[in-house]
Amino acid sequence: MSAQRGQAAAVDRRTFFSRMFWTLSAILGALVGLPVIGAFLSPAFKPVEKAAWVAIGPVTAFGPEPTLAHHVHPAREGWVNATAEMQVWVERDAQGAYRVFDNHCTHLGCPYHWEASLQRFVCPCHGGQFDATGKVLAGPPPRPLDRYENKVENGTLYMGALVRGGA
Amino acid sequence: MSRPARAPRRGLAGWIDVRLGGVGLFGGFLNRSVPDETGLPHTLGSATLFLLVVQVVTGLILAMNYSPAPEHAFDSITFIMSQVVFGPVLRGLHHWGSSALVILAGLHMLRTFVWGSYKAPRELTWMAGVGLLLIVMGFAFTGYLLPWTQRSYWATVVGTKIVGTVPVIGGWLLQLVRGEADVGPVTLARFNAIHVLLLPALLVPLVIFHLYLVYRHGIAPAPGNEATVAKNKRFYPEQLAEDLGVSLFILLVLFALTAWQGVPTEVRADPASTTYVPRPEWYFLFYFQLLKYFEGPIWEPVGVVVLPVAAILLLFLVPLLDRRPERRPAKRPFAMAVAAGTVVLVGGLTYYGAVQVPPGTRLAPPGSPQALLDQGHQVFVANHCDSCHVVAGHGYTVGPELTHVASRLSADRLAAQIRSPEKVNPNTNMPAFDKISDDDLKALVAYLLTLK
Numbered sequence: 001m002s003a004q005r006g007q008a009a010a011v012d013r014r015t016f017f018s019r020m021f022w023t024l025s026a027i028l029g030a031l032v033g034l035p036v037i038g039a040f041l042s043p044a045f046k047p048v049e050k051a052a053w054v055a056i057g058p059v060t061a062f063g064p065e066p067t068l069a070h071h072v073h074p075a076r077e078g079w080v081n082a083t084a085e086m087q088v089w090v091e092r093d094a095q096g097a098y099r100v101f102d103n104h105c106t107h108l109g110c111p112y113h114w115e116a117s118l119q120r121f122v123c124p125c126h127g128g129q130f131d132a133t134g135k136v137l138a139g140p141p142p143r144p145l146d147r148y149e150n151k152v153e154n155g156t157l158y159m160g161a162l163v164r165g166g167a
Numbered sequence: 168m169s170r171p172a173r174a175p176r177r178g179l180a181g182w183i184d185v186r187l188g189g190v191g192l193f194g195g196f197l198n199r200s201v202p203d204e205t206g207l208p209h210t211l212g213s214a215t216l217f218l219l220v221v222q223v224v225t226g227l228i229l230a231m232n233y234s235p236a237p238e239h240a241f242d243s244i245t246f247i248m249s250q251v252v253f254g255p256v257l258r259g260l261h262h263w264g265s266s267a268l269v270i271l272a273g274l275h276m277l278r279t280f281v282w283g284s285y286k287a288p289r290e291l292t293w294m295a296g297v298g299l300l301l302i303v304m305g306f307a308f309t310g311y312l313l314p315w316t317q318r319s320y321w322a323t324v325v326g327t328k329i330v331g332t333v334p335v336i337g338g339w340l341l342q343l344v345r346g347e348a349d350v351g352p353v354t355l356a357r358f359n360a361i362h363v364l365l366l367p368a369l370l371v372p373l374v375i376f377h378l379y380l381v382y383r384h385g386i387a388p389a390p391g392n393e394a395t396v397a398k399n400k401r402f403y404p405e406q407l408a409e410d411l412g413v414s415l416f417i418l419l420v421l422f423a424l425t426a427w428q429g430v431p432t433e434v435r436a437d438p439a440s441t442t443y444v445p446r447p448e449w450y451f452l453f454y455f456q457l458l459k460y461f462e463g464p465i466w467e468p469v470g471v472v473v474l475p476v477a478a479i480l481l482l483f484l485v486p487l488l489d490r491r492p493e494r495r496p497a498k499r500p501f502a503m504a505v506a507a508g509t510v511v512l513v514g515g516l517t518y519y520g521a522v523q524v525p526p527g528t529r530l531a532p533p534g535s536p537q538a539l540l541d542q543g544h545q546v547f548v549a550n551h552c553d554s555c556h557v558v559a560g561h562g563y564t565v566g567p568e569l570t571h572v573a574s575r576l577s578a579d580r581l582a583a584q585i586r587s588p589e590k591v592n593p594n595t596n597m598p599a600f601d602k603i604s605d606d607d608l609k610a611l612v613a614y615l616l617t618l619k
């Protein structure tokens with residue numbers, strides 16, 4: 001009888017320690033795992049930062065004929081603060097509104113240029129052609145030129161976030 | 168003799184066991200009996216292992232957001248602390264975990280020594296343990312440089328310089344450790360590679376070897392209990408539950424330190440600095456202090472080479488030098504005296520190393536003008552002013568550069584600008600630092616006034 005009771009006590013003891021072991025395992029795993037896995041997965045959920053307005057130059061520098069504008073573009077990537085030279089095509093339409101084009105062809109990313117004699121943007125790589133509003137006129141590009149949002153303040157033209165061509 | 172037939176396991180465990188045969192070994196590791204007296208003192212080893220796991224997994228995330236280059240290392244640490252989700256928690260655990268690891272590994276070793284558990288047949292377990300201790304110290308030394316702060320840079324300059332004082336081959340050794348003549352980009356890349364690639368590669372097999380030996384020889388019974396040992400306690404779940412309880416306690420302490428102490432803020436490394444007093448992290452302080460007593464061309468090499476090599480060798484050979492089967496501490500007065508002496512010596516040297524101001528230190532006396540400037544610089548660093556202002560080439564250009572700010576602004580104007588910038592200029596982007604105490608503000612302004 002007492003031996004049976006002893007056996008039962010041993011089983012109880014074992015069950016108790018088993019439960020404690022698994023509970024503690026779960027707590028330890030959660031305490032360490034949550035921050036580690038959270039930090040690992042977090043970049044996927046990071047909201048894309050809204051691009052800051054960057055001055056390209058005085059509005060007087062840009063006319064109806066597309067102009068290649070050079071400016072120093074500040075870029076912060078992770079812990080690196082880098083400024084890079086940047087080029088964009090700027091064009092003023094008949095209504096006086098500006099268009100700021102990313103200088104890469106929407107086909108495979110080659111830099112294109114304005115061909116004044118044709119009044120077209122021409123990409124040398126695969127013969128893509130666009131008109132002054134960025135619309136595809138010839139060649140393989142799948143969509144119009146990518147643009148940057150822009151605004152004019154105190155006589156200075158600013159560029160903002162990138163807008164996919166056709167969007 | 169054929170082995171007794173065993174009922175084949177079912178399910179997934181059975182599938183794996185048939186193919187790998189590992190379940191039996193692993194199950195054997197868990198489903199074994201340990202001496203009844205196994206208890207709290209035996210949790211130190213598993214707690215050390217748990218801390219190693221914490222260091223590895225937190226270090227993994229830190230490494231993903233760290234750049235081992237002098238231009239970027241400090242900024243990437245700032246990135247971890249400000250941009251990475253859970254970054255401060257993970258860095259805090261890693262920082263405090265390294266200290267805890269050194270303490271626990273030391274206590275684990277002391278417990279093993281006092282109980283005489285290193286004696287036959289467990290000599291190799293002890294030796295593998297000494298190897299693991301050296302690896303932990305290697306982690307501590309190389310990891311210290313990585314944040315590229317004043318403290319870490321100068322501690323490494325001095326720490327590696329010690330190697331350079333070895334007679335004859337010192338210059339060669341110094342270059343070997345640093346990878347170049349001075350502590351610089353090559354040293355940082357080298358230390359990083361050792362910390363995140365070489366040492367973990369050595370650590371893992373040695374831990375497995377150590378654990379295999381623990382399993383093979385079982386946990387040693389209490390000293391003097393060898394003949395009559397009763398093994399009724401189950402390793403799983405009884406001892407393991409205790410192990411995890413202690414690990415949880417230690418983890419909570421690390422979380423508390425992270426929450427209340429954080430990781431001490433430090434200034435970016437400045438190799439041109441002439442006033443900084445290099446101090447190693449506390450776990451190397453005893454050695455740092457010891458070297459102060461070894462001066463001159465004869466004694467210095469003794470302190471630098473002979474003593475540490477002899478100490479490590481002795482530690483390693485303990486089970487071969489002391490081969491008497493007697494394990495009871497009371498019957499081993501010499502061994503106990505050596506252990507107590509070592510504890511007192513290391514503890515005492517650490518204490519004196521911590522309180523003694525090194526000779527030649529230009530530590531400003533409290534209340535002096537220099538002390539005020541030092542305090543001001545600390546306030547500047549602690550409030551991350553360099554996140555928006557450049558001083559002498561360091562910092563970001565969100566706000567105006569401050570390298571010559573004292574030529575432009577008065578003390579009153581500076582104080583007003585810091586406390587309530589919107590009152591000085593309604594269009595400012597600068598946040599108000601209205602939580603800074605009057606004392607700190609005075610010190611900060613005094614520091615800024617030196618920037619002319």
